[in-house]
Amino acid sequence: MSGVGLLPFPVVVPLGGALLSLLGARFSRQAALVIGTAAMTATLGVLIAIATDVYPDGGRAMTYFFSNEHPHGGHSLGIAFTADPFGLTYALLVAGVGLVLLVFVHSELGHLGKRELGAMACLIQFLLAALIAAGLTADLVNLFVWFEVAALSSYGLTGFFLERPIALEAAFKNLVLTSTAGFLVFIGAGVLYRETGALNLGQLHEVIPAAPTRASLLAIALLVAGFATKAGLMPFHGWLPDAHSPVPGAVSALFSALMVGLGIVALARVSLDVFADLSQIRVLLTVLGVVSALAGALLALVQDDLKRLLAWDTVSQMGVIIIGLANRTADGIAGAVGHLVNHGLFKALLFLAAGAVVHATGYTSIHDLGGLARPTPVLTIAFTVASLAIAGVWPLNGYFSIGLIHSGLEDEPVVLAAAIAAQVVTVAALARATYVVFYRRRPEPYEHLERMRPGMLAGFVTLALGCIALGAAAVPLVDGAAAPAAAVLLHPQHYAAAALGTATSIGSAEVSVPFIDPVELLVMVAEVAAGLVLAVWAIRTDRVMRALHWLRRLHTGVVNDYAAMAAVGIAVTAAILLS
Amino acid sequence: VIVLNYVAAALVFSVGLLCALGKRNLIKIVMGLSLMEASTYLLLVSLAYRKSSTAPVLSYPPSGQNERTLVHGNVADPVFQNFCITAVVIGVAITGVFLVVVVRLAQHYRTLDSHKIHELRG
Numbered sequence: 001m002s003g004v005g006l007l008p009f010p011v012v013v014p015l016g017g018a019l020l021s022l023l024g025a026r027f028s029r030q031a032a033l034v035i036g037t038a039a040m041t042a043t044l045g046v047l048i049a050i051a052t053d054v055y056p057d058g059g060r061a062m063t064y065f066f067s068n069e070h071p072h073g074g075h076s077l078g079i080a081f082t083a084d085p086f087g088l089t090y091a092l093l094v095a096g097v098g099l100v101l102l103v104f105v106h107s108e109l110g111h112l113g114k115r116e117l118g119a120m121a122c123l124i125q126f127l128l129a130a131l132i133a134a135g136l137t138a139d140l141v142n143l144f145v146w147f148e149v150a151a152l153s154s155y156g157l158t159g160f161f162l163e164r165p166i167a168l169e170a171a172f173k174n175l176v177l178t179s180t181a182g183f184l185v186f187i188g189a190g191v192l193y194r195e196t197g198a199l200n201l202g203q204l205h206e207v208i209p210a211a212p213t214r215a216s217l218l219a220i221a222l223l224v225a226g227f228a229t230k231a232g233l234m235p236f237h238g239w240l241p242d243a244h245s246p247v248p249g250a251v252s253a254l255f256s257a258l259m260v261g262l263g264i265v266a267l268a269r270v271s272l273d274v275f276a277d278l279s280q281i282r283v284l285l286t287v288l289g290v291v292s293a294l295a296g297a298l299l300a301l302v303q304d305d306l307k308r309l310l311a312w313d314t315v316s317q318m319g320v321i322i323i324g325l326a327n328r329t330a331d332g333i334a335g336a337v338g339h340l341v342n343h344g345l346f347k348a349l350l351f352l353a354a355g356a357v358v359h360a361t362g363y364t365s366i367h368d369l370g371g372l373a374r375p376t377p378v379l380t381i382a383f384t385v386a387s388l389a390i391a392g393v394w395p396l397n398g399y400f401s402i403g404l405i406h407s408g409l410e411d412e413p414v415v416l417a418a419a420i421a422a423q424v425v426t427v428a429a430l431a432r433a434t435y436v437v438f439y440r441r442r443p444e445p446y447e448h449l450e451r452m453r454p455g456m457l458a459g460f461v462t463l464a465l466g467c468i469a470l471g472a473a474a475v476p477l478v479d480g481a482a483a484p485a486a487a488v489l490l491h492p493q494h495y496a497a498a499a500l501g502t503a504t505s506i507g508s509a510e511v512s513v514p515f516i517d518p519v520e521l522l523v524m525v526a527e528v529a530a531g532l533v534l535a536v537w538a539i540r541t542d543r544v545m546r547a548l549h550w551l552r553r554l555h556t557g558v559v560n561d562y563a564a565m566a567a568v569g570i571a572v573t574a575a576i577l578l579s
Numbered sequence: 580v581i582v583l584n585y586v587a588a589a590l591v592f593s594v595g596l597l598c599a600l601g602k603r604n605l606i607k608i609v610m611g612l613s614l615m616e617a618s619t620y621l622l623l624v625s626l627a628y629r630k631s632s633t634a635p636v637l638s639y640p641p642s643g644q645n646e647r648t649l650v651h652g653n654v655a656d657p658v659f660q661n662f663c664i665t666a667v668v669i670g671v672a673i674t675g676v677f678l679v680v681v682v683r684l685a686q687h688y689r690t691l692d693s694h695k696i697h698e699l700r701g
Contacts, residue, residue, distance in 0.1 A: 557700025
């Protein structure tokens with residue numbers, strides 16, 4: 001079978017695996033794990049087979065039309081999946097990291113009953129299927145449907161432990177904010193269809209006039225606000241840190257590394273592949289990105305709960321990725337795509353390690369922890385490698401994607417300054433967490449340390465090696481994958497043609513990333529040094545904490561306040577787009 | 580006439596949003612979200628309307644018309660109705676999950692006041 005015919009399978013297989021896991025778990029404890037692993041391995045295999053058709057020769061895009069409903073005279077109402085270097089990169093990330101997380105979760109939660117294990121595997125595979133489909137789909141309402149499938153699975157996963165009050169609290173906040181976002185996307189897609197008659201993203205790009213009607217602009221604003229909620233961008237982020245704290249480490253990793261990426265992918269499609277001519281979106285995304293990057297990093301710096309700290313850092317990293325996308329240069333977009341993948345690896349690793357720390361010690365606050373370097377060397381190495389990768393230390397993967405985003409911002413000094421400031425604060429936040437949890441001496445030894453299981457060990461090793469390998473192979477990967485992905489987003493006409501059924505050659509964007517660049521290295525060293533100074537300051541004195549107290553006070557934990565923040569965000573989004 | 584529907588949809592949506600922002604009772608927040616959801620259905624079904632159109636039902640055409648004239652004639656846009664039925668199904672599932680969470684929250688915290696459920700903050 002050719003690559004095109006394979007396109008439905010990466011979504012169908014995990015959906016089937018989800019149902020089979022649920023059924024199989026009734027009979028055997030191992031069934032959910034075996035079925036889930038088999039399904040995700042098969043999915044990854046199919047995606048790699050598709051990738052061999054998509055990435056070579058600077059990138060190509062091809063489209064599968066469900067139930068053979070091909071476009072007619074440039075109109076397409078059927079559902080279409082388009083494999084292009086950008087969407088496929090995200091799908092590959094989801095399948096690969098998803099497989100690791102699925103194995104990890106069964107190792108971490110092996111003490112649960114077989115029904116719980118089956119339900120967990122089922123929800124995770126539904127979520128993974130929805131994310132892969134969101135990367136591949138070329139239809140706006142279909143994208144909404146996968147958005148909702150991902151949202152429903154995430155509600156189930158957040159509130160999975162119904163006996164934990166904080167898990168329920170987090171699930172409720174997630175429900176309020178994400179379902180509101182779902183309504184926004186739904187209205188946006190409906191109004192756009194009414195205004196243009198198009199659902200297919202390619203057709204939408206072709207028919208949207210250079211000066212869209214006010215109704216279309218409002219619809220685009222609603223789409224951006226809805227997807228920004230999923231991506232956890234400020235001020236739509238209220239659900240994100242809460243949803244990450246009370247769930248097992250592997251589920252937090254799933255949310256942070258993969259699920260928020262759905263919002264990023266959808267925002268990239270909307271802002272670059274469909275409405276590429278609207279300059280207001282660019283302004284809007286830059287504002288959202290800068291606010292998220294800075295405030296998220298600052299909140300991570302003053303956070304004491306280990307997993308919540310990492311969740312705030314996710315807000316910040318999503319902001320950085322959006323800054324790169326909004327930049328609309330080849331470097332910036334390639335960096336953003338690369339950072340989406342890199343963030344998926346190192347944030348998954350961080351959350352798995354943090355989850356294992358909580359699992360082993362029973363403590364969640366970094367002040368109760370400390371001195372873990374000696375008793376748990378593997379965990380320490382894993383967390384340290386991931387922190388160094390986030391900090392952008394050469395030659396780990398983060399160095400290259402952050403460097404690309406920064407070099408794309410050369411013509412925008414203000415945004416560049418904000419991005420570098422966010423990077424410095426990120427280094428400080430992660431350095432503080434790593435030092436306090438692992439390297440600081442703890443007065444009394446732990447009473448009890450839970451042992452690590454082999455599946456968990458495998459997860460750490462795979463992801464840590466992934467961070468190192470992606471860094472070592474950065475130059476060929478940027479040339480072979482990130483540059484074609486950037487080309488898809490830079491040249492919407494190619495994507496539009498592909499989504500409407502013409503097998504298209506994308507070509508590659510002009511992106512260069514030297515493996516060793518003295519100037520970049522100096523900038524990196526300066527950032528890390530500044531970050532370490534800030535970290536020492538934050539650990540030694542409470543001045544940083546007091547200075548940022550107002551920012552923490554803003555997050556009252558009351559669901560009404562978070563909804564109000566999101567409402568303000570919607571109003572601002574609409575105002576910027578309609579201006 | 581159809582403009583009235585848009586106004587009604589906008590009003591219902593605003594009432595729902597105000598519930599989510601202002602009401603402290605969790606059940607009322609869920610009701611607010613249900614109102615927002617219902618308003619989206621009203622909006623989309625109204626968007627499907629064309630002036631003096633008939634329902635997009637092709638079997639049993641009215642006397643004097645056949646399927647072909649119906650398709651080329653003036654029917655309401657069936658695509659919106661497809662969206663709505665999809666969204667109704669999703670909406671029911673979400674409301675179900677919502678209420679499960681509210682019931683369990685009420686059991687744990689012995690309250691439905693959103694201002695008393697804020698262990699996760701900052």
